Amino acid sequence: MRHLRLISDNPNIDFFKPMRFWLAISALGVLLTLVLVPLRGLNYGVDFLGGTLILAEFSEHRDIGEYREALDSLGLGEVAVTEASGGSGGQVVLMRIGNSADSASTQAEVVPKVQGKLNATFPGAKYLQVDNVGGKVSGELVYTGVLAVALALLAIMAYVWLRFEWQFALGAVISLLHDVIVTIGVFSLLQLQFDLTIVAALLTIIGFSINDTVVVFDRVRENLRKYKKMPLKEVMNLALNETLSRTFMTVFTVLIALASLLFFGGPVVFGFAFATIFGVVIGTYSSIWVASAIVLWLGVKRDWATKGESKAGTQFGAGKA
C-alpha cells in the first residue's frame, strides 16, 4: 500500500540559493504596503470608522439608487448602499452611514431616524443586522487593535528569545511583522472591508506563522547539536528539508479547513477566512525566506550544548558559507 505524498521522501532543495531574490520581493511587498496604505487607505468597517451599518431585507426588488436617495434625504453622513447576498427570496441591502457629528448622543439617534424613514418609504423591511458605533468607541477599537498586534509580537519575541537565541527572536518577529504588513497591504489593494474580525485574523496569522517558524527553528537547534562541524547554512537547509513534508501537510490541512470556511461560512466570516488563507500562505513562505534567512544572515553562536569547547563559538555569516 502506497500513501499519498505531497513531496518526495528525501527532498534536497537548496532554499538559500534564491534567498536574495525572495528577500528583495518581501522587502518590496512591505515597502509597497507602506506606500499604498496612506495613499489608497483601508476600507474600514463601522467598528473602526464609527457610524451605522444596516443590513435589511425588503420584500420587493428595487433599484439600489432608491435606497440611497431615501437615506441621502435625511442629510446624515456619507451614505453607501450595496446589494448583499443571502436572505429568503427578498432583496438584501447593506447600508452604511458615516458619522456626521462626533457627539455620542446624536449618533444613537441616527438608527431610529433611518429605520423610520426606511419603514415609511419601503414598507415591510426586515432588519437582519443593525450596528451603530460612536466615534469614541471606534477610536478605542483602533487603538486596542494595534495594541493587541504589538503586544502579541513582543510576547512572542520574548518567548522565542527565552527558548532559543536573540537571532531567532529577531528573525521570527521580523517575519511576523512582514506577514502582518503584507496582509494589510492586500486588504488595501483589494479594498476589502477591514474590521475587528480582521484584527482577529491578523493575530491568528501571527499564531500560525510563529508555529511554523518555531518548528523549523527547533529542528535547526537539534541539528546544530548533532552536526557540530557542519556550516550553519547547510544545517539550516537540512532542517528546512527535513521539516518540509510536515510544513506542507499542516498548511494543506489548515487550508482545507479555511477553504470550507470561505465557501460555506457565510458573509460574516468571509473576510476573516480570506485574510487567514492569505496569511497562512505568506506565513509559511516567510518562515523559510524571511525568518530563516535573517537567522542565517545574523549568524548563530554554536555553544548551546558544549559550553567551553570553543569559547567564542563559531560565527557563520551568509557571505562566508
Place this chain on the structure above:
Amino acid sequence: MANYPLWKRLLVIGICVIGTIIMLPNVFYGRVETANDAREAVARGAELTPELERDMALWPGWLPSRLINLGLDLRGGAHVLVQVQTQEVHAEQLEGLWPDLRDKLRDLREQVGSVRRLDAGPEELRIRIGSAAGMDAALKAAQEVAKPVFSITGTGAREFEARVEGDQLVVTLTDAQKTALDQRTMQQSLEIIRRRVDEAGTREPSIQRQGTDRILVQVPGVGSAEELLEIIGKTARLSFHGVVNRSTDPNVRPGLDEEVLPSMDEEGVFYVVDKRAVVTGEQLVDSQPSFDQNGRPAVTFRFNPSGGAAFGQYTSENIGNPFAIVLDNQVISAPVIQSHIAGGSGIITGSFTPDESARLAILLRAGALPAEIVVLEQRTVGPELGADSVRSGGMAALVAFVGVMAFMIAVYGFFGIIASFGMVMNIVLLVALMTVLGATLTMPGIAGLVLSIGMAVDANVLIFERIREELKTARGLARAIDLGFEKASSPILDGNLTTLIAAGILYAMGGGPVRGFGITLALGLFCSMFTAITLSRLIIATWYDWKRPKTVVI
C-alpha cells in the same frame, strides 16, 4: 510498549467518555432547550400541563442538560454599550453643599461682607467674598461644612476641598470623594439597569461593567437595540412639585428656588415650579400600568409611609392649586388638586399609549438611574441572520472535518485514521469544555473551531513525520514510535505555547465576538495537545501490543 500503566489508560478513556457525555446535549440543541425551558417553568411553579410534560419528555432528566452559550451574533439579540455620566453626580453634590455653605457664610456676614456665587464649571463651586479680611473665616467655614467620607480603610478623608483664589473661595470635591461617588454611581446604575431588564422579562441578559464608567448590556432575543434602550436609556427620575405659574414664553424668569420646565405633551408650554420637590420617585414602593376613569392608559403609584405623609400634607394644604408631575425634567401633567389625598397612592395620566404606560411603570418600579447615560455603541442581530450563521458555520465545520479526515487517511493510512479519531475527540472535548466553563460560542468562535480542526492535526503530523524519519534509521518500529513522540514534543510545545500567546491576547483585548474566538482557539489548543499526544499515543501503543507488527507503512 507495555509501559502504559492501567490508571493512565483509565484516566484517558475516562476523560473521553465524560467529555462525550457532557457534549451530547449540544447535538440535540433545540430539543434540550425546549425541555430545559419546560423544567424551569415547572420549577418556578407553573402548572404542569400536558404540553409542558411533553416538552420535558424530550430530554431525560438524568442526562446532563447543560448547553453551550450561543453568542448574540448566533441567536439574535441586542448589544448596547453605554457610558454613565458620573460627573453629573459630582455637580449634584456641590449643588447640595451650596445651601449649607450659604447659610454659614450669611451668619458671618460682618466678617466676610457680601457673598456672591459665580458661574463656574460643574466641577467647582466659586464664591466671591466681599471683604478680603474675612477670607480666612470664610475658608474655615467652608472647611467645617465638608464632612469626612466613611471608608473601609478608616481614613477620614474629606468630601470637599476649599481653597482661596484671589477674592474667590473655590470649593471642589476631593479625589477620594470623586472615586467613592463614581463607584457608588456605577453600582447603582448597574443594579437599576439589571432590575429594569429583569422586570421586562427578557431571557438570560448579561449586564457587565466595563472600564471605569461603562456598562455593557447584552440581551438575546430582543428585537432591536432601540427596544432595549427604551428600557435602560431613560433616567426615569420622578418628582412632584408645586406649580407657581404656567407660561408659553420659554424665557420666563423663575424666582429664587424656582425653575422652568417644559411640558411633555403640550408644545410650547412651560411651567414655573418650586425647585424643591414635595415627594420624589425614591419614595415610591410600587407602580403599575392601569387605565383612568375615561379608559385612557395611565400609571398608578404608591408611596412609602413617609412619602405618603408628605404627599397627604401637601395636598391638604394646597387644594385648588395645580401640582406638577415631573419626569426627567419634563412636566408629564399638572392636574389641579381636587381634595386631600391620603393613603399615599395616586394615578398619573398623560397622553400615553398602553405600551408607554407599561414601560413607565417598569421604570418607576425599578427606580431612577443616579445619572444620565449616553449610548456609545449599539448592535442588533436579527434572529434570521443568527440562524443563517449557525447553519453556514456548521456546514463549514462539517466540510472541513470530512476534507481534513480524507486527506489525513490518504497520506498516513492507518495512522491517519487514528489522527482523525483524535480530531473528532478534540472537537468533542472542546465543546464539552466550553459547555462546562460557560464560554460563549460566537461566529468568530465557530471560525476558531473550524481553524482548530485544521491545526489540531498539526501535532499528529509532526509526530508521524518524525516516526517516518526514525523508521529510516531502522531501529525497529517500537523504538521509532517512541522516538517520534519524544522528539516531536519539543516543537509541539513551542508551537502551541506561542500560538497560545496570540490567543491569550485576543481574549484579553478583544470584546464580544473576538473574545469568543480567542477562547475557542486557546481551549482548542489544550484539547488538541491531549488528543494528539496522549490519546493517539495510547491508541497506537495498544494497537502495537495487540498486533505486534514488524513494520508499518506510514
